[in-house]
Amino acid sequence: MKTTFPPEKDWQCDLYRLTGRTDTAAFLSTFLGNRAFRRLWYYRRYRRAGRVGRLLLSFCGRRLSHHLSVELPWTAEVGRGLLLLHPTGITFQSKCRVGENCTILKGVTIGNAKTGRPGSPTIGNNVYIGMNSSVVGGVTIGNDVMIAPNTFVNFDVPDGMLVLGSPGQIHKKEKASAPYTIHSIEVDSAAAR
Numbered sequence: 001m002k003t004t005f006p007p008e009k010d011w012q013c014d015l016y017r018l019t020g021r022t023d024t025a026a027f028l029s030t031f032l033g034n035r036a037f038r039r040l041w042y043y044r045r046y047r048r049a050g051r052v053g054r055l056l057l058s059f060c061g062r063r064l065s066h067h068l069s070v071e072l073p074w075t076a077e078v079g080r081g082l083l084l085l086h087p088t089g090i091t092f093q094s095k096c097r098v099g100e101n102c103t104i105l106k107g108v109t110i111g112n113a114k115t116g117r118p119g120s121p122t123i124g125n126n127v128y129i130g131m132n133s134s135v136v137g138g139v140t141i142g143n144d145v146m147i148a149p150n151t152f153v154n155f156d157v158p159d160g161m162l163v164l165g166s167p168g169q170i171h172k173k174e175k176a177s178a179p180y181t182i183h184s185i186e187v188d189s190a191a192a193r
Contacts (some may be wrong), residue, residue, distance in 0.1 A: 020183045086105055145159070150165075
């Protein structure tokens with residue numbers, strides 16, 4: 001079952017994906033006890049804050065990124081409902097675009113490339129990226145894609161596929177990420193890109 005949130009409630013989408021709740025008690029316990037959620041909250045607030053707020057959030061976010069080993073630049077475009085599981089060693093490139101309802105595990109790199117397919121990745125909605133996987137270059141990953149652990153992707157992946165191996169191999173599997181997506185938020189596929 002998917003839950004709908006208004007666009008300005010982006011951090012609540014992240015909280016719901018993590019806990020299945022959005023009440024004040026869930027927010028407080030998660031904010032205080034889960035550093036990855038706190039880092040996402042800083043990111044969401046920074047993108048809406050004024051100059052003074054950005055200064056404070058920037059300080060808090062950078063300090064927390066160092067402790068977490070999660071690089072999430074303020075310029076990256078990350079959709080609502082991002083779920084960082086076992087958040088250690090995760091790197092987002094500063095110009096990458098990540099859709100809504102995505103799940104990313106530890107050791108994942110979403111990076112740019114200067115050769116081959118230069119540029120930054122664009123990742124669709126409802127995408128699951130397994131441990132120690134890399135998505136690099138100016139590639140487009142479709143909606144409902146599952147990238148298995150230890151997979152290297154430097155090519156476009158259509159909607160509803162499973163990608164395995166290094167180098168990655170594409171296998172057709174409709175809604176490949178669905179079994180691994182918990183507490184989904186409603187995603188408007190027409191507005192995906």
